[in-house]
Amino acid sequence: MTEARNPAEAGPSSKGAGTTRLAPTYEGDFVLDEDLALECGSTLSGVTLHYAVYGRLNAARDNAVLVCHALSGSALVGEWWPEIFAPGAVLSLEHDYAICINLLGSCYGSTGPGSVNPATGSPYGPDFPLISIRDNVRAQARLLDSMGIRRLRLVLGGSIGGMQALEWAIHDPARVERALVIGVAPLGAMGLALNHLQRQAIINDPEWRGGRYLPHKPPQQGLSLARQIGMISYKSAGLFEERYGRRGNRNGEDPLKMDAECGLLGGRYDIAGYLDYQGRRFNDRFDANAYLAILRTMDTWDPLLGGADPKEVFGRIKARLSFVGISTDWLFPAESVRQFAETIRSAGVQADYREMVSDHGHDAFLAEQAELVRLLQ
Amino acid sequence: MTEARNPAEAGPSSKGAGTTRLAPTYEGDFVLDEDLALECGSTLSGVTLHYAVYGRLNAARDNAVLVCHALSGSALVGEWWPEIFAPGAVLSLEHDYAICINLLGSCYGSTGPGSVNPATGSPYGPDFPLISIRDNVRAQARLLDSMGIRRLRLVLGGSIGGMQALEWAIHDPARVERALVIGVAPLGAMGLALNHLQRQAIINDPEWRGGRYLPHKPPQQGLSLARQIGMISYKSAGLFEERYGRRGNRNGEDPLKMDAECGLLGGRYDIAGYLDYQGRRFNDRFDANAYLAILRTMDTWDPLLGGADPKEVFGRIKARLSFVGISTDWLFPAESVRQFAETIRSAGVQADYREMVSDHGHDAFLAEQAELVRLLQ
Numbered sequence: 180m181t182e183a184r185n186p187a188e189a190g191p192s193s194k195g196a197g198t199t200r201l202a203p204t205y206e207g208d209f210v211l212d213e214d215l216a217l218e219c220g221s222t223l224s225g226v227t228l229h230y231a232v233y234g235r236l237n238a239a240r241d242n243a244v245l246v247c248h249a250l251s252g253s254a255l256v257g258e259w260w261p262e263i264f265a266p267g268a269v270l271s272l273e274h275d276y277a278i279c280i281n282l283l284g285s286c287y288g289s290t291g292p293g294s295v296n297p298a299t300g301s302p303y304g305p306d307f308p309l310i311s312i313r314d315n316v317r318a319q320a321r322l323l324d325s326m327g328i329r330r331l332r333l334v335l336g337g338s339i340g341g342m343q344a345l346e347w348a349i350h351d352p353a354r355v356e357r358a359l360v361i362g363v364a365p366l367g368a369m370g371l372a373l374n375h376l377q378r379q380a381i382i383n384d385p386e387w388r389g390g391r392y393l394p395h396k397p398p399q400q401g402l403s404l405a406r407q408i409g410m411i412s413y414k415s416a417g418l419f420e421e422r423y424g425r426r427g428n429r430n431g432e433d434p435l436k437m438d439a440e441c442g443l444l445g446g447r448y449d450i451a452g453y454l455d456y457q458g459r460r461f462n463d464r465f466d467a468n469a470y471l472a473i474l475r476t477m478d479t480w481d482p483l484l485g486g487a488d489p490k491e492v493f494g495r496i497k498a499r500l501s502f503v504g505i506s507t508d509w510l511f512p513a514e515s516v517r518q519f520a521e522t523i524r525s526a527g528v529q530a531d532y533r534e535m536v537s538d539h540g541h542d543a544f545l546a547e548q549a550e551l552v553r554l555l556q
Numbered sequence: 557m558t559e560a561r562n563p564a565e566a567g568p569s570s571k572g573a574g575t576t577r578l579a580p581t582y583e584g585d586f587v588l589d590e591d592l593a594l595e596c597g598s599t600l601s602g603v604t605l606h607y608a609v610y611g612r613l614n615a616a617r618d619n620a621v622l623v624c625h626a627l628s629g630s631a632l633v634g635e636w637w638p639e640i641f642a643p644g645a646v647l648s649l650e651h652d653y654a655i656c657i658n659l660l661g662s663c664y665g666s667t668g669p670g671s672v673n674p675a676t677g678s679p680y681g682p683d684f685p686l687i688s689i690r691d692n693v694r695a696q697a698r699l700l701d702s703m704g705i706r707r708l709r710l711v712l713g714g715s716i717g718g719m720q721a722l723e724w725a726i727h728d729p730a731r732v733e734r735a736l737v738i739g740v741a742p743l744g745a746m747g748l749a750l751n752h753l754q755r756q757a758i759i760n761d762p763e764w765r766g767g768r769y770l771p772h773k774p775p776q777q778g779l780s781l782a783r784q785i786g787m788i789s790y791k792s793a794g795l796f797e798e799r800y801g802r803r804g805n806r807n808g809e810d811p812l813k814m815d816a817e818c819g820l821l822g823g824r825y826d827i828a829g830y831l832d833y834q835g836r837r838f839n840d841r842f843d844a845n846a847y848l849a850i851l852r853t854m855d856t857w858d859p860l861l862g863g864a865d866p867k868e869v870f871g872r873i874k875a876r877l878s879f880v881g882i883s884t885d886w887l888f889p890a891e892s893v894r895q896f897a898e899t900i901r902s903a904g905v906q907a908d909y910r911e912m913v914s915d916h917g918h919d920a921f922l923a924e925q926a927e928l929v930r931l932l933q
Binding site for chain 1: 596669682684686742743744745746748749750752753755756757759760761762767777778781784785788793796797799800801802811812813820821822824825826827828831845848849852855856858861886889
């Protein structure tokens with residue numbers, strides 16, 4: 180898969196760049212007609228879900244597939260996961276009706292911290308409530324209800340998308356035939372640590388102003404650093420080594436250079452140029468409070484919260500489940516995914532586990548789509 | 557090994573706490589009588605080395621051992637590595653004369669960014685030059701010369717301490733009988749990435765003020781975040797999982813709590829409380845510019861810089877070398893250390909490799925000193 184490059188700085192970047200991007204059949208908003216009672220105890224009013232569909236719903240309304248996106252994704256799955264639609268791959272635009280719904284808390288159209296709080300007339304900002312994965316699934320179910328979709332042939336997603344896919348199978352067992360859960364398990368202590376670091380990077384930025392930053396002065400340095408901390412957990416040491424090694428930044432900076440301008444900082448290594456570039460790009464497309472909101476959604480997902488009995492929680496699942504671990508995933512280690520699948524299988528659920536061998540780390544499900552497709556065939 | 561604990565927040569902390577700390581025989585400063593010409597091309601005048609010694613130099617002056625410290629260490633090796641002095645361990649206070657010299661760039665007594673630049677009469681601050689590992693070795697050699705020490709029975713260190721130990725064997729082959737290099741190899745791309753993130757955490761702090769921060773207003777948030785980013789690379793995911801898992805912070809914070817005060821942030825997990833605690837503690841004992849200075853020293857160490865011939869660089873070594881990799885080390889993976897040792901052995905040097913099995917990650921050489929000692933026996 181070809182990756183966009185910046186001539187001066189390393190920029191393996193936009194997912195799906197170089198591959199035909201698919202346009203949705205329809206992209207629009209769905210507004211819930213009732214308030215959404217959240218798991219945290221708060222209520223969200225006037226909830227909007229931004230979504231996109233690909234292909235056509237058949238007369239029997241039984242060809243729907245729900246694709247769930249990850250942290251910084253959008254409803255436009257045809258842009259960030261195009262190869263799952265390739266001929267013979269996971270989805271067929273001839274036969275399937277693919278739906279992708281933007282996460283609550285995001286900045287890509289669904290209700291999030293940037294939305295106006297009807298109670299105050301101002302954007303929620305830092306007062307945006309904790310949205311759980313389950314809350315997302317319950318809101319999404321209303322959209323499917325409105326479409327008359329009683330059955331999902333498949334629900335799938337990677338990372339936070341996989342959290343949603345599994346939560347769908349738990350929460351609405353009658354509706355889900357199959358679920359594909361990629362590169363995910365409840366976040367472990369190291370994952371929680373990484374999210375904690377990213378959160379601090381944002382709130383340490385003086386422009387964050389307690390979450391009430393000015394629209395023209397967002398906490399860019401903080402969001403950039405947060406993204407960069409994220410990036411090291413999405414990729415693998417092996418990939419970084421192969422791509423960047425100990426080379427100086429490709430724009431000619433020399434890490435060994437010593438002059439009045441560089442002082443304690445000095446020229447950057449190539450890996451640093453790459454990370455800075457990723458941080459800057461992320462500022463062009465994402466919002467700091469939305470990032471914080473979804474980090475919390477991610478942090479708090481734990482179907483076995485409080486030591487719940489796996490048989491009780493997972494035993495209700497009727498869908499066939501497939502789990503995919505990624506060999507070099509550091510954020511959600513393959514072994515955690517395998518053990519998680521095993522726990523669910525032990526609860527009497529049909530659940531297989533496959534491992535994707537890749538040096539791309541967690542990101543492999545986006546960076547090596549063709550390999551993922553082969554594994555799933 | 558007992559670790560100090562904070563009742564409210566997780567605080568496995570000071571190395572060696574619970575073990576008898578040794579007082580040095582002497583602790584003091586050595587001022588170089590000549591300028592130090594640095595590898596970067598700059599010159600450092602009035603260079604001070606702060607050092608500590610343990611035991612007594614014998615009449616033949618052939619019982620000296622040089623212990624080299626890591627990033628945030630000090631000359632007081634008896635405080636941070638006491639168990640290597642235990643009866644039958646690596647060093648004997650009865651027979652050995654142990655010397656430990658604070659790194660240039662540090663804030664523990666040797667010349668660093670907080671020292672006064674004789675050329676301006678003000679502290680160097682961000683103008684402190686890039687100090688290489690070799691520069692440190694050359695300065696340290698002057699101190700040994702002044703003591704009449706022509707022979708080192710052993711040079712040893714972990715992490716940046718290991719960089720110095722190997723550099724000693726390369727730079728001054730006639731003086732070094734044996735070198736023990738623990739948990740280190742030239743930093744790979746992932747390590748350079750982690751240092752880049754830490755650097756940004758500091759310079760993003762508005763109190764950093766381009767490196768000219770006010771003495772009473774240092775960039776505490778930035779240094780705290782830098783330390784926390786460091787911490788995740790010093791420890792292992794397994795250790796974090798075992799110690800903190802997905803539990804809420806031990807002071808009673810609830811990550812699932814949702815009220816006006818927590819908003820997008822919410823209660824912390826235990827691992828977050830632990831990291832915050834480590835960040836705060838670090839501010840009590842370290843300086844931001846010193847941290848930046850030593851990160852550069854660490855980044856730029858590469859004996860094979862520019863594709864130098866290993867036979868030429870390492871072939872001059874006369875010391876017997878021992879390398880130790882740590883099984884769960886993420887910053888300097890055991891495999892990198894093993895390969896590095898292999899490269900050096902291939903250059904005709906006597907070099908063995910041992911692996912320390914520990915779930916403590918990179919920090920194991922400090923956190924599990926008794927195990928390290930056993931491995932070395």
